[in-house]
Amino acid sequence: MKIIVLPLFRLPSGHHKAAEAIIERITCIRPDAQIQTVDLLSYCHESLETVVSKMYMQWINKKPESYSKFYKSFIYTPEGKRNEQMPIHVWDKYFEFRLARIIEKECPDYIICTHSYPSKLLNHLKQLRKMDVPVINVYTDFFVSDVWGKQGIDYHFVPHLEAKKWLSKFHVPGNRIFVTGIPVHPSFEVEYVHSEHRSILIAGGNSGLGHLEKLLDNLQADTLSYTYNVLCGHNVKLREFILSLDHPRIKALPYMNSREEMNRYYEEASAIITKPGGITVSEVLEKELPVFIAGTLPGQEEFNADYLKKRQLIYELTNDRPVEQQITAIIDNEIECNKWKKRIDMYRFEKEHSLETTLVNIFGKESSLIPL
Incomplete structure (x- = not known):
């Protein structure tokens, strides 16, 4: 079984920690799995990632009110103000193309997104029927931003029941949403x-x-x-x-x-x-x-x-x-x-199943796609 995990930046963040946590969980249940982490932005354009990371850090530190207003206007509009999928922009086409090339080259059996932007791109590719690899969203915050892909994504690992109800507003079937909590690395379970x-x-x-x-x-x-x-x-x-x-x-x-x-x-x-x-x-x-x-x-x-x-x-x-x-x-x-x-x-x-149990169930459902 081959899996690609998609954070966005190389910059250490919660998205990377979530990726590492879920990789460790998969390794426990499928030691034979080949798992590759791809930082999408640095993979596609390394110098651009450096610029974007620097701008982001400067923005939130020097003009926090401005960034907060931007986030509430374009990234997450709570209280049901946005009930449609985020639109695809011109620059998304470039990253969509590069992401499709990665998938074509690596031929994964599953793709796991721990950042919303790769999820958005994959959601669009699947809706256009340009790929059919099962995609799993692993949410790393206590809410679901507007950027995350929704209807076209196969499985959603959400932090709590409220997030599951939120996704239902986008007509995501309940049997594709699993309340697993935000992934925590097994190391932190040791007492x-x-x-x-x-x-x-x-x-x-x-x-x-x-x-x-x-x-x-x-x-x-x-x-x-x-x-x-x-x-x-x-x-x-x-x-x-x-x-x-x-x-x-x-x-x-x-x-x-x-x-x-x-x-x-x-x-x-x-x-x-x-x-x-x-x-x-x-x-x-x-x-x-x-x-x-x-x-x-x-x-x-x-x-x-x-x-x-x-x-x-x-x-x-x-x-x-x-x-x-x-x-x-x-x-x-x-x-x-x-x-x-x-x-x-x-x-x-509120957790319906452990992360391991949920993964085992999904891998079983898609067993026809998994080379044992």
Whole structure:
């Protein structure tokens, strides 16, 4: 069996993490599978990917209100304002052509999209009957943007029941939609003996200092009973800023290649402060770690936050009280912790099947296409 997985950028993102998670799940059930990851934009035009990535980062950091308005006008129009498929633009034709060439060359048995743009292109190719390879959408946020291909896509792995109902507005048959949750790598299912060391994890510093600088300034002004481990990734400026604070309870953690190491930090933490990214929040909810939001990037994170706040799965930090006081008011409150865990259980109960079971069922349905 040969599978192509399609993120969009080489830039590390939730789309890549989702791709890696689903690849690992497939490998567990089909060790014989040949799986190829193709970053569509860099494959088609490497220099263009560099420009687009740079422009995107500058846009969301320097003019977040402008990007937010763009996203709400052209990428996701909530409340049912857009009930038709996203139109095909002139530039889509080029990427459609290149994508069709990849499929013709590689002859995959399945294609899995972890980004909306390749899904949109494949949806159009299938509607034109220019390809018949089964396509699976794997959604990486807590909502379904307008860009994702819908009617022409064979299978949809959605985060929750609400997303399944949303897709039904586009006349996608219910038996093609599976509530699997956002994919989480199996490494994060491993449990360790919890350390008695009291620590809070801080994530979300990859794109710049931004809100983290203010957050860390607020923390260092208080008397802290927890150690705050800050995931800096490749962000040199953030790491240098933390070192300049010279605070015994605020630590800078370097980039981690190992999921096992990351899992240990999750296990040792009493809570996490992060942004509402779909993959990160899904990993943390898998660990039953209370989530505190201190800043939201424009675009998809705004809609993720809306959904998560509506379900009361996250807590939002404010500026009117010390940060640690807000955290301990939740995690040291047994009644509130029990209520929060019940809300997590309700979210989990929406899953119809595990990711592995769903994949096994699909591969079985399409067995006539799979060379064993």
